Each structure stands twice: as structure tokens, then as C-alpha cells.
Amino acid sequence: MPEAIEAFVPVTVLAEDLVLVDWGPMTMTISVWDKGRARPVMAAASSRSALACLQMLSDFKEFLKIPVCRLPSGVTLPDVVSRAFTAASKVSKELTSLAAVAGAAADHVADVALGMGADKVIVNNGGDIALRLARGKTAVVGLQKIGAKDLAGRLMVRGGAGIGGVASSGWMGRSYSPGVADLVTVWAGTASIADAAATLIAGKTTAFGMNIEQASAAELDPTSDLGDMKVTIAVRYLSPSQRKTALDQGAAIAAAMYSKGLIHGCFLSVQGDFSLLDPARIVKLES
Secondary structure (H helix, E strand, O other): OHHHHHOOOOEEEEEOOEEEEEEOOEEEEEEEEEOOEEOHHHHHHHHHHHHHHHHHHHHOHHHHOOEHHHOOOOOOOOHHHHHHHHHHHHHOOOOEHHHHHHHHHHHHHHHHHHHOOOOEEEEEEOOEEEEEEOOOOEEEEEEEOOOOOOEEEEEEEEOOOOOOEEEEEOOOOOOOOOOOOOEEEEEEOOHHHHHHHHHHHHHHOOOOOOOEEEEEHHHHOOOOOOOOOEEEEEEOOOOHHHHHHHHHHHHHHHHHHHHOOOEEEEEEEEOOEEEEEOOOOOEEEOO
16 A cells, blocks of 8 residues: 555655655655745655555556557556556557656656646656746756766756656666667656657667677566566677767667657767757757
């Protein structure tokens, strides 16, 4: 029961504009403002929905591992599960709903806070970020290099631009990937779409050679939704042609998604080389 979980989940107000939910697989920060003032009470109240998300995702963990192409449509699902399933279905039928779960939880919590009357909400669920910005409000999201402290750049998001989520993926990230991208960051209308898209693009940013080590996902984690898929566990120095091949493949997938209206933009990086899809010119890269 959700009530039983809540008794064990620490929800900490770190600052007026930052509330932390940290329990089990979830490390989420919630920042809420209204009329220019931080609203920690709204943020703390919306954290209850994050705890409910954990319960729903646990109840549907086997459903979430099934490729969406094998799942029936029209099934009644809890909100966070439905968001993940819908996002994965829109991005690629080869994905499982797990590809969008972190973004879906961030979206759910952000919409709860928005419903309380907030005009600016930022929910960061382990690096997958939901944004709810009224017109005139802005947010800056760092393009964080996976496995490094410095930033690759900054994303300048304005309310009314249609961007409601930013998510990242890469072979060194929290989830397994068959690709060689150090970082793929996607911005889209929702965090769940951005999450699924980043997962797919990172997986398609591939190269081949003895300098890339892979293993079966099932061997690394018998519970993985990727089964026997080969995933990347080490990438040594890649030649310029390998880096270009990988970036070109990932960029082509990103461009196709953009042309379909699924995403607003994408940043891809492979060992210092990068590709940027930024039609609205909202990215400022670090020199």
C-alpha cells in the first residue's frame, strides 16, 4: 500500500526551492514557484505523488518489461504507467515502457504541482527532467556529461516554447545501451517522450571494432528488460571514422524524430565529437 511506503520514504526540504525525495530506486528533486516565489509546501505536497508512482511502477514491473509491440492497446493503466507506455509506443515499438519510466514519473509529479497553482515547476528524476513553465518563465538545464563533473553546454528553455522535458542517455549511464554515445540529451514536449527518445537514439549511436566491448544484458542483470541484447560495457579510443559513423547514425534517428514532431532537439557526443540538432537555437555549448 502507498501509505506503508510513505512511512519509510524521506522527503527533505533542502531549500525553499528544492525538495528531495530519496528512497529505493528514486532520487528526485522538486522545485516549485508561483508568482516569483518558491513554494516548498507545494513541492513537498507533490512529493506524495512521487511515492504513489513508486508503488504503481512496482505493481506493473513485469508489464513494463514487455516490448510495447507485444502489448494490447486500450488497457486501463495507472497514470504513470500509461505515460510510459504511450511515450515508448510513440517513439518506437521496439522499446519497452521502461525506456520512459523515469521521465513519466517526473511528468506525473510536475503536473500534480502545476495543478496546485504553480507557474514554474522543475522535477529532476535522476537526470530526467520535467519542466512546466508559464509564459514569461525560464529555466536553464545543463547538458551534463555522463561520468564527468563539467557541462557540455546549457539549454535555455522558455515558457510557451512547447518544451516540457529533457532527458539523457549514454553507454555509461544508469541503464544499459548497445551504443557508444557518451551522452545523448533530448528535449521534447514531455519528459517521458524525451526519455524514450534519448534511450533509442543512444542505442542507435553505434560503431564496430575490437575497441568496443559488449556483453549480454541478461548476463549482466537477469532481470533486465533487454534480454540477450548485446550492450556496451567498455569503449576504448575510437578512430575519427568510428566516431563519425556513430554520430551520423544517431543524428539520423534524431532528425527523423524531429521531422515527425516527436522531439524539439538533440545533442549527441562521442569521445569529444558531437552532433547538435537545435533548430530553435536554445543551446549554448561550452568552449
